[in-house]
Amino acid sequence: MKRHESLPLVPIQRGQGVWLYDFDGKRYLDAVSSWWVNLFGHCNQRINAAITDQLGRLEHVMLAGFTHEPVVVLSERLKQLAPAGLGHCFYASDGASATEIALKMSVHYWRNIGKPYKTQFISLQSSYHGETLGALSVTDVAIFKDAYGGLLKQNATVSSPDWRAAQQGESAHDFALHCADELEVHLQQFHESIAAFILEPLVQGAAGMAMYHSAYLQRARELCDQYEVHLIADEIAVGMGRTGTMFACEQASIVPNFLLLSKGISGGYLPLSVVMTTDKIFQAFYADELARGFLHSHSYTGNPLACRAALATLDIFAEDNVLSANRDKAAYFNHTAETLRHHPKVRNFRNTGMIWAFEVESPHADFAQRCFTLALERELLLRPMGNTIYFMPPYIISEEEIGILIKQTLTIIEQLT
Numbered sequence: 001m002k003r004h005e006s007l008p009l010v011p012i013q014r015g016q017g018v019w020l021y022d023f024d025g026k027r028y029l030d031a032v033s034s035w036w037v038n039l040f041g042h043c044n045q046r047i048n049a050a051i052t053d054q055l056g057r058l059e060h061v062m063l064a065g066f067t068h069e070p071v072v073v074l075s076e077r078l079k080q081l082a083p084a085g086l087g088h089c090f091y092a093s094d095g096a097s098a099t100e101i102a103l104k105m106s107v108h109y110w111r112n113i114g115k116p117y118k119t120q121f122i123s124l125q126s127s128y129h130g131e132t133l134g135a136l137s138v139t140d141v142a143i144f145k146d147a148y149g150g151l152l153k154q155n156a157t158v159s160s161p162d163w164r165a166a167q168q169g170e171s172a173h174d175f176a177l178h179c180a181d182e183l184e185v186h187l188q189q190f191h192e193s194i195a196a197f198i199l200e201p202l203v204q205g206a207a208g209m210a211m212y213h214s215a216y217l218q219r220a221r222e223l224c225d226q227y228e229v230h231l232i233a234d235e236i237a238v239g240m241g242r243t244g245t246m247f248a249c250e251q252a253s254i255v256p257n258f259l260l261l262s263k264g265i266s267g268g269y270l271p272l273s274v275v276m277t278t279d280k281i282f283q284a285f286y287a288d289e290l291a292r293g294f295l296h297s298h299s300y301t302g303n304p305l306a307c308r309a310a311l312a313t314l315d316i317f318a319e320d321n322v323l324s325a326n327r328d329k330a331a332y333f334n335h336t337a338e339t340l341r342h343h344p345k346v347r348n349f350r351n352t353g354m355i356w357a358f359e360v361e362s363p364h365a366d367f368a369q370r371c372f373t374l375a376l377e378r379e380l381l382l383r384p385m386g387n388t389i390y391f392m393p394p395y396i397i398s399e400e401e402i403g404i405l406i407k408q409t410l411t412i413i414e415q416l417t
Contacts, residue, residue, distance in 0.1 A: 010028070018394050029380050031405055036205065068302075070311060074310050087276075095236035099260060102275050104294075105277065105281065122156050122196075123140060123158075137153040180219035199232070203352050211350050240261065241354070326353065340409065357389065367416060389409065
């Protein structure tokens, strides 16, 4: 809040498509989908209509001893879309809660089958999985560790397969397998105490959009099977079509033990998250004794309004053939961004699906804040991470709007370098 004494909050009055409008009528192109959640534009008429219809039927009922149509239909549709075998859904309200659920469910599973000593976790270096205490225990961000380390269970990290760290001449594929060798060594030594390995498939968001080859996921799946460790795919940010397929783990043809979804699942409208898992894990909790049941609850679990928003979002994917359209849009974006890619101060220009990122060589220690401020002046909402600028726009962004985004970003880079 002290920063806002000199950098005022931007009061937004309304949204339409990829644009946000303040109370003076100035517009901002939402190039980050309002923290990666808005898939089909602000004030989308089809999602609006679904929520309005649901509002006249049922706003909420607890899922303790009750259920309702939207959550049942959503669960069935997710089962059909997700990798085969992920047929059970446990709902919550946000991504961090989904992480908590998966971690607890993994440890409780091992306890239920007679392996109570499997209570540790592994995550990738620079990983981010949320900011509640369990989620922070598998998050590798220094500022959080420094502030809350005394409250956290300490877990191990292994090297990220982020191809920016590869040796000169080493391919992203080979670097991914090299990093997987380190994972194998760790599992060989400590697998008896490890419950699960959690990662963000293909793209580590808060690590500066660190991208890596799908070979790492394939090898991680093999190793987790070999050493009896669960694989948790945190697709909170990268699921729902963001990487080019509905779920990022599809690109490695793997099935995780747990699949975490949030952010874009409701189209950016309402808080919703879900943990999907397998029959095998479900059966370990299916018992008469209360202590064997999974002990977790949220007041707004499976909220009908949020589930209707999610169903409307899935309808748009199906009716508009979104994944195919996104491939064409990404190709156009990459073609239009050639000038940006080859700018003398741009490094590591990269793209996965509808995510783009690059680093900028700049003398400014406060690069991120300067970039954010300059972007607002040029009708853009950018939120750099350090010297990394990234784009995660709504899927409805037009060719004209792509042109605006790239042209204005180039101007900002010139000002900052």
